[in-house]
Amino acid sequence: MKKPDSITKLDWELLKEKHLKIDNKIINKINKGYPVQYLIGDVDFFDCLIKVNKHVLIPRFETELLVDKAIKVIKENFDKELRIIDFGTGSGCIAIKLAKEFKNSEVFAIDKSKKAINLSKENARINNVDISFYVSKFDKFHKKNFDILISNPPYIAKDGEISDNVKKYEPKTALFAKENGLFYYDQILNQSKKILKKRNIIFFEIGYNQKDNLTEIIKKHYPLAKIKFDKDYNKMDRFCTIYNNI
Template identity: 50%
Template sequence: MINRPSFINNLDWELLVKKYKSENKLKKVIKKIEKDYPIQYLIGDVEFLNTKIIVNHHVLIPRFETELLVANLIDYIKKYDLSNNPIIDLCTGSGCIAIALKKKFDKSIVYAVDKSYTALHVAKKNAKGNGVKIKYLKKDVLKNLKLDKKFSILVSNPPYVKEGEIVTNNTKYEPQIALYPGKDDILFYKKILELSKKILYKKNIIAFEIGSTQAKDICKYAKKIYNNAIIKVVKDYSGFDRFVFIFNNCE
């Protein structure tokens, strides 16, 4: 059997050997990893807040930062007594956020929206695999989304990478629709904030993952839409502004 290359850690190597078994297949896998193909796609799943999430090239690989978004949001939902209330996850991708929240708050109705049919296919598999019921909708959040329900919690990690921004080499294999919002890098936040006015109850929490330079502009826009809201910017593990939480009538 071939030896583990130094750029693959022990745990990942064990998982790859278990999955691909033959020397020939493993050689092919190593070649792909050398060309920056994400190891998570080759392994086929990742851990997200103790939840197993299947991933393939149709979905963004869930990030540590997004775990922090959800962990913070869980604390706020409990703090403001919204534990059984309806939740909507816009731009759900693999479904990691919606599924982790549904597992935590099993009495909450959870909706999840994405424009990508193939991403939703993965998200549905993930919900089934985790034994939770999520209502999935294939819709474009930029196009006047109409919903039959109101929510208390809105969470979104939309595409936010600025054109020309440096990203890691393996992101070229992730769906570009998941990463790049186009010319106006905060367009999704603006549209989602406008939409939130129509689909949220008066008492609500809005939780966004954001690009590290976008907090000021997003907060400004949020203040315009919700002039009495309490708005918090929270940093990620590296000290970058990474999340915006908006609280309406929570105190």
């Protein structure tokens, strides 16, 4: 079949590479903006194959940058076995890559969605890593003694900029947060004080316009922390690292 004009070259290559039978039904779905990744059923995240379905956010390239940064910072600051927790794991992509990278560490991951946790468990199996998964809300998770907390929480404001197709097809609970998108950072930081060791590092993916307001929230919880922001390839502040007693 010839590439229909409505499908991007990239998506077309992906569909062919994955040997997906392309019929009119599929093309109609794509024309309506249905994500090609959900049709194919998996994506690459670093060297990990991650299954996706409509219950989880499709892992983004920015999140690879977050994890890449986290791996470097962790290696610079720790040389022992660690306890790592991923808050809002979705497909499990972040936790799985960290478990592959830090083989002797204990990796935990939580999500309030049972369907997401079911899929993330399957993804951990496929990628041959051992992770402790829990269905839990951020403020209800009480296991302790973690060195590292990493999270890509929902951070889009209710009236925030977001493409119609993302809004239509990806899970809303993975996207939106109250208080201009900042609600979960506040909640997670509050919880982090109860479950992290004194010496710890927290990594967040953030919205491009959240740096200043997030800094205020971090200072409320951790007045003495060293806070660092990093940019994505569009020179936007998209990643936040909070160092406590480091």
